[in-house]
Amino acid sequence: MKKQRAFLKWAGGKYELVDTIRQYLPEGNQLIEPFVGAGSVFLNTNYKSYILADINHDLIALFNLLKSKPQEFIDDLRLFFKKQNNQAEAFYQLRDLFNGSSDQYLRSLLFVYLNRHCYNGLCRYNNSGKFNVPFGRYKTIYFPEKELYFFAQKAQTAQFICAPYQDVMKMAKKNSVIYCDPPYLSSNESAGFTAYYSNNFGFEEHRKLSCLAEKIAHKNGIPVLVSNHYTDDTKTLYNKASYLYRAEMRRSISCAGEGRKKIDEILALYE
Numbered sequence: 642m643k644k645q646r647a648f649l650k651w652a653g654g655k656y657e658l659v660d661t662i663r664q665y666l667p668e669g670n671q672l673i674e675p676f677v678g679a680g681s682v683f684l685n686t687n688y689k690s691y692i693l694a695d696i697n698h699d700l701i702a703l704f705n706l707l708k709s710k711p712q713e714f715i716d717d718l719r720l721f722f723k724k725q726n727n728q729a730e731a732f733y734q735l736r737d738l739f740n741g742s743s744d745q746y747l748r749s750l751l752f753v754y755l756n757r758h759c760y761n762g763l764c765r766y767n768n769s770g771k772f773n774v775p776f777g778r779y780k781t782i783y784f785p786e787k788e789l790y791f792f793a794q795k796a797q798t799a800q801f802i803c804a805p806y807q808d809v810m811k812m813a814k815k816n817s818v819i820y821c822d823p824p825y826l827s828s829n830e831s832a833g834f835t836a837y838y839s840n841n842f843g844f845e846e847h848r849k850l851s852c853l854a855e856k857i858a859h860k861n862g863i864p865v866l867v868s869n870h871y872t873d874d875t876k877t878l879y880n881k882a883s884y885l886y887r888a889e890m891r892r893s894i895s896c897a898g899e900g901r902k903k904i905d906e907i908l909a910l911y912e
Contacts, residue, residue: 642685642687644656644659644660647681647684647792648679648753649680649753649756650679650761650762651681651764654678654679655678655681658868659682661886661888661906661908662682662820662908663685663686665866666682666686667866667912669817670690670816670817671688671692671814671817671818672690672691672692673691673692673693673809673810673818673819674693674820674821675695675819676806677693677694677704677801678700683799684791684792688798688818689798690800691798691799692800692802692809693800694801694803694806696805697764699752701801702745702749702803704792704796704801705801706745707789707792708799708801711789711790715786715790715793717750718753719786721735721751721753721754722754726758727758727779732758733776735754736751736755738751739751739755740771740772755772758777759777760776760778761774762777806821806823806850806853807849810857811857813861814863815862815863817863819857819864819865820868821850821854821865821866821868822867822868824842825869825870826847826869826870826872844874847875851867851878854882854909855911857911858911858912864911865911867879867882867909867911868906870905870906870907872907882909883910883911884909885908885909886908887908888905888908889906
């Protein structure tokens with residue numbers, strides 16, 4: 642199966658690890674992802690249906706718009722990917738437009754523009770809920786047309802919802818499989834790079850997630866696969882999993898391309 646790239650750049654994206662994740666994902670009729678991100682696992686698996694969730698309202702609204710009106714959306718989006726918009730002045734004007742707009746269609750278009758033009762494709766909001774990632778200074782910008790069309794087509798099998806992971810995991814029924822890709826936990830005071838949105842996902846949330854995964858697997862018979870950094874903390878965190886696997890992948894975010902290193906990833910399967 643040829644790997645499909647997401648149309649968004651995403652911190653902690655699983656494109657590099659998707660072959661390994663597929664090996665350990667159990668079979669089922671439906672895949673549930675409470676932390677869908679850019680959707681690399683969704684794009685590279687073949688379940689009959691999907692429930693894909695995230696707490697980022699802009700992300701879920703974008704996915705729903707692309708699903709419902711792909712041609713119109715992609716045609717309108719193309720207008721933002723012009724050479725004159727790949728400069729700092731235009732970028733900051735469009736970032737201000739995004740932050741000041743309540744028009745969800747315009748925000749979704751600008752969300753993709755900002756994602757492809759900002760520094761390292763980061764998605765970060767300040768405490769006031771304003772997108773605050775600086776200009777990326779790329780020589781050329783790729784317009785992900787084929788990736789957008791592929792996502793829109795596959796999205797017809799998916800339901801996109803904006804909800805906390807606990808609510809999403811409890812939606813699982815018989816023959817569902819859950820894959821959780823929470824923000825990374827690092828050994829650095831058990832916090833790591835967790836500020837993707839305006840809230841943090843710290844050690845306590847990771848502990849609650851591991852307990853919920855264990856409960857759903859053991860009481861409801863629904864398998865849950867969780868991924869994270871491979872550290873002493875995460876080995877302890879997931880020590881009640883049925884299986885622990887170790888895999889290697891490249892770090893998705895670095896100050897310079899040559900600084901991207903291979904890191905170990907843990908996959909904890911509860912079943």
